[in-house]
Amino acid sequence: MRHVLSVLVNNSAGVLSHVSGLFTRRSYNIDSLSVGETADPGKSIITLVVSEDEAMVRQIEKQLYKLVDVLEIRDLTGEDALKRELVLVTVKAEPARRSEILTLIDVFKATVVDMTESEIMIELVANPRRVTSFIQVFSEFTILEMARTGTIALEFPTARKTRV
Amino acid sequence: MVAKEKSGAEIMLDTLVKNKVDICWGYPGGAILPFYDTMFHYSDKIKHILVRHEQAAAHAAEGYAKATGKVGVAIATSGPGATNLITGITDAKMDSVPILAITGQVPTSAIGTDAFQECDTYGLSIPITKYNALLKSADDVARVTQEALTVALSGRPGPALIDFPKDVQTAISKNTEPKELRLHPRHYQKPPLKGDIDRLADMINRASAPLLYVGGGAITGNAAAQIKILAEKANIPVVCTLMGLGAFPGNHKLSLGMLGMHGTAYANKAIMECDFLLALGARFDDRVALDAGSFAAKAVKAMIDIDPAEVNKRVGVDIWVSGDLNDALAELNFRVKAQPRTPWIERITTLKKDNPLRYYMGRGDIKPQYVIEKLWEKTRGQAIISTDVGQHQMWAAQYYTFNEPRQWLTSGGLGTMGFGFPAAIGAKLGRPDRDSIVITGDGSFQMNMQELATARMYNIPVKILLFNNGFLGMVRQWQELFYNNRFSQSDMDYNPDFVKITSGYDIPAMRITRADEIEVGLDFLVNTEDVVLLEVAIPQKEKVYPMIASGQKYETMKDYDEPEEGETPYMVIPNRELK
DSSP states (O other): OEEEEEEEEEOOTTHHHHHHHHHHHTTOOEEEEEEEEOSSTTEEEEEEEEEOOHHHHHHHHHHHHTSTTEEEEEEOOSTTEEEEEEEEEEEEOOHHHHHHHHHHHHHTTOEEEEEOSSEEEEEEEEOHHHHHHHHHHHTTSOEEEEEEOOOEEEEOHHHHHHHO | OOOOOEEHHHHHHHHHHHTTOOEEEEOOOGGGHHHHHHHGGGTTTSEEEEOSSHHHHHHHHHHHHHHHSSOEEEEEOSTHHHHHHHHHHHHHHHTTOOEEEEEEEOOGGGTTSOOTTOOOHHHHHGGGOSEEEEOOOGGGHHHHHHHHHHHHHSSSOOOEEEEEEHHHHHOEESOOSOOSOOOOGGGTSOOOOBSOHHHHHHHHHHOSSEEEEEOTHHHHTTOHHHHHHHHHHHTOOEEEOTTTTTSSOTTSTTEEEEOSTTOOHHHHHHHHHOSEEEEESOOOOTTTSSSGGGTTTTSEEEEEESOGGGTTSSSOOSEEEESOHHHHHHHHHHHSOOOOOHHHHHHHHHHHHHSOOEEEEOSSSOOHHHHHHHHHHHTTTOSEEEEOSSHHHHHHHHHSOOOSTTSEEOOOSSOOTTOHHHHHHHHHHHOTTSOEEEEEEHHHHTTSGGGHHHHHHTTOOOEEEEEEOSBOHHHHHHHHHHSTTOOTTOBOTTOOOHHHHHHHTTOOEEEEOSGGGHHHHHHHHHHOOSSEEEEEEOOTTOOOOSBOOTTOOGGGOBOOOOOOTTOEEEEOOTTOOOO
16 A cells, blocks of 8 residues: 655755665665655655555654654655645647647646647646546657656645644 | 864864763774874873774774673774775674764865765765764764764664764864754653553463563663563563573573574473563564564564564564663563462473483594583683674574673674674773683684784783684585585685784684693683684584574474484583582
8 A cells, every 4th residue: 555654854965865775775665755845944854655564664664763864754644634746748749639638638637838839748736646647648649758756745734633 | 252173083082082982993094094193192081992904993893882881983094994894884783782983084075076085985874874974064073973972872772973074074163062962852862661561561470381582682771680580570481582692691590591593492492382472672583583474373472672663573563562671671570470380480491401402522523512611611601702603603602601791792683704803802992801702713713813913912812712614614504404515615725724823913822623632722711811812623514503494483493413423412401500
């Protein structure tokens, strides 16, 4: 099962190596990792998506807690947190297929960010499942280039209220 | 008032002194020269031992740390100096030994340019340290040094590394005091006890055949006294892991000695029969729980460990408490009921009587097991024993009875050949009142033999007991048992004349080859008040038994070998006392 772990870390130079190294060293399966600053520039959040069973995820959490720069870990797997990914795709779009593509873009509520006579560049921000299905649908066209971020997640304030 | 400014090197050395570091092991080189230059003025506060290979500096720091419980400090230059420390640091990580490695680094302006003797020491040390840092400013030196020392010792101990660029060593800073550590409190505060101790006590009280399974955490956690109280109060027999030897007195009637791959047959049989197994600072590793699924299959399993990540890592446990072992045991002992458990204690007595350790003698050659037993007698069981890795290590674990913690220094997790001799040097300097003896083999000794010069230079009276069978004995044993006698690359043909080599360092040495020389040889070893080496020729075919092969069930244990013609068995009385 896919678990989403949100790891608050000190924003130090080696922290990403420490965290990613732990995954290789202990052969944990990692689907994605994304990192960015928090409101406090001294701290970052690393969002990890791991495909492991419950017991292994608990083991991963405990191993992460041993790292000096790890401050807090939250499991944001369930419905109490919003997950988002961003994908940028450039597809081949000859005039004959353009309207078909534009319809699908509309269906996915994606955005056209650039266009030439033969190519369209699309941006989609959505939950991971919708991003995956978007990519599957658009792979029927020729995908010329694609870049996808990992998942980021944040607990809903309403959920946090009930938790606290 | 303007704060006094100091150089990075001075700040680090002052922080070490404040933390009561008074000895270190190391080897100078280009990128650490400013640090060594500053250290010149600290010679009255910190004694520096010049080793002959950086790996030995790390192992000596480990030996010191294991024998004293204090942080051992090893220093090396950048590049090859740092990489030579890597084995020792990894060893310390695997066996939870608090050491601090300080490595020189090329100047910050040269980092990343593939400069002379540059390597990514920080990156290399990530997976093998508990704490590591690359100093980029002298302003951080006091804080980082304090953090490294604190983390190395706290909780489950381990190695720390500070990479110290040459220009930062000389840079001046006003930050001379370690203020505001950037550490989460869990890295320096004693962890709270978590888990249901009442329920654990209740389970122990209801168990009819309980067993304590004691590991290295009992030694690093200074929990020996509480373990003895628990065992005696509730009448629970004790098995120790290789790392746990000494945490419970080997001569105690409740001691079953070591368990696992080369554990005593009675300890391993007790593991198969017990109905409750309490792991104390032990981690169910693959040399103990060889086949994780069938390990102590009849037992309800419980665990107390300071590292919650060890819970359910290899073997699932039914109940666990995380936190300081000593604190947990104090709580537990208060709740555990005194009871005789007569049937189980009688069963243990029978197991010991029926399955003693045994070896064979009678052909005039020297059996290493007998030599170690005699060494135990002659040192009154008081010596600090270091070992290398292989057959000699297992014989030492089996036949020298350890009655107190920090008396047995061995490389358990990493299994590092070359550990023993430098570790014995470190131990002797940490505890000069005790004999420090390294038991080694002809293969292992050659991995750090150059330290004879260190021992001679500083007159560190380490005693070297070298078993020579002309083979990598443990490799040979596995090749004989599992590879159909194909002794691929395990024959140490062209071993040197160890007595001549040792004499070359002006160190007294003797070689014995026959059983009737053992007495003379051991007297020479024990009574020579100097660095000294005794080489003992032993038969190539001699094997370590009992043995459970890797990954196998305990039921497959082979208890002992068959005698050669003309040999008679010699049984070892369990928990024997000195005559």
